[in-house]
Amino acid sequence: MSVKYIPVQWNPNKWVYDAVMLAGVAAFLWVFLYLTPGALSHEWPINPQIHNARAFGACAFVMLTVILCIGPAARLDKRFLPLLYNRRHFGVMTAFVALTHAGYILNWYFAFSSSDKYVGLLYANSSFGQIAGFPFEIFGIFALVCLLILAATSHDFWLKFLTPPVWKRLHYLIYAAYFSVAAHVSLGILQDQQNHVFTVLFLVGAGAVIVLHLAAWMQERSEAAAKDGAWAEVARINDFREGYAKIAKLATGDRVAVYLMEGKLSAISNACAHQNGPLGEGKIIDCLVTCPWHGFQYDVRNGRSPAPFTEKVPTYRVRLMGDMVEVHPDANPPGTYVEPVALPEPEPDLPEEGATA
Amino acid sequence: MSEKPFFVGYLPAPGPLRTFLLTACILLIAGLGGAGFLMGAAQDDPGPGAFRFDYGRQTVTGVVEVTPYPVIHVTEGNDRIKPGDSFMMTAGGKSGVDGRAMPLNGQLAQVSGTVLERGDLYMMQLRGGRNGIQAVEGDAPDITPEPQGRWKLAGEICDGKCLAGAMRPGRGLAHKACANLCLLGDVPPIFVSTQPVLGEEFLLVVGPDGTRLPREAYDHVAQFITAEGEITKHGDLLVWEIDMDTIEVTE
């Protein structure tokens, strides 16, 4: 929740996150660059520029794979959520690693020629009509451009400027980048090499991304059991726990978080105004819904962040049908107050209505 | 009501979650290190080609022949390069020496530079300007190409310079764009035959009627192909005139 922008809002968890990520990247590169040449025992070594290019390219691929596994893993098991928390730094780092890969390639394979290296990159191989010998570099270029766009727009300023839904859609480019890298690798090095260990690792990585996404999607679908008709069922009264929410998926595809606070039900959008974090997976802290991703807070009755913050999320109407809690699928404008609906038997010793907000 | 561990970005992680995350972090770092090792150790041998700076600068005299790629047939050698040897030449980087060699076609010249060597194949990267190649006085013996008939060969078209050791790896599909760039710069193309032909594994490959390898052939650079064409022997070098219509991709 920001009243002004500072480059990065640091806190101890972000330091730990970045330290772990950098340690992993450093381990990969160090082992690839300095340990494996000894293990390879080639009579004449691979040119250092190509060895470096391969190390950075492979590292960028592995990093992208990890990034894309974190999302569905966190949806399947909430304990992975903290890994999602600072994923943007991971993404920016990947863009730099990929850029280094491209730099080594460009300054080696495409250097030493009388033509400009960027021109050479684009025209040297024009065999677009074939699989073996396809100019696979083009997929690398596309992926790199995507990664650079994502890195450049990763800051909160862009999130605010583009609005979270647009920003989130833009950041789906990561999937385009991943497909493109997969094509880059499949048409490039996989066709060339004799040793197939890399092929196996590539398939395992890409397979993990696909399987995890499918699993998370199936779990959500079975949970959501989206209903049409005007009011949408959320859950039975007994399923609610004080301070926590139940999430309902509307026929429109939007999600609603219905919170039980002080014995009363209120419904707000599940998408946090910060980065679309899942508000329904957060909990109430000091009478405020707290987003599990970066801790933005909202008053559950009107969807507003407490002053001096100005974030707002849409609210929804709630009603009870017997012991079934239902929400109306039409969202109220962000920040609209909705009277909370009391449960039939309020729990006995509740504290007085909180005075925050 | 049992409290599930709940993480807020700016607060310390609660106990059980902390153990889980610690494990995840250690696995992540170890996994990345392990992947680095497996991927790094899976790289193919790039082959024995290399610049032989250790041989020192080589200077020999011979007859220049434009095939159309310039070749020299040695008449006066040194302790490494013997009279009767024939080899191809390139300039520094991805360029040939056509401009300098063409005017000397059929004449005696002295060439000087660094040898690139891969098994039986070698060529010379000439020094710049006249230091690299210059006419010398004397009678140039006639070089008569000896026809060897029409052959069907299987193998791969490469750029001769990277193959001979300017780059390791210097062949293969991942290297194709680089190879094309060399060929565009007039570096001589070489056909690496899967079976020895008349005792040779490497042949200079040219287009029809003494032309350069046509640009259409670039689609097949680094692919495994079969094709037919006339082989002629120039000095001790085999030159294969590839018949474009007979190219077939194997695999």
Ligand code: HEM
């Ligand atoms: C301008 C952009 C790019 C260019 C020109 C490019 C070019 C290349 C080339 C020529 C190779 C083959 C190198 C060799 O082994 O001889 C290669 C391999 C590879 N590239 Fe790229 N690339 C680009 C971007 C990317 C990006 C963005 C990624 C991943 C995020 C990537 C991942 C890889 C991987 C994993 C390999 C295989 C490395 C190995 O052999 O272990 N590349 N690239």
Ligand code: FES
């Ligand atoms: S998404 Fe960042 S706090 Fe909710």
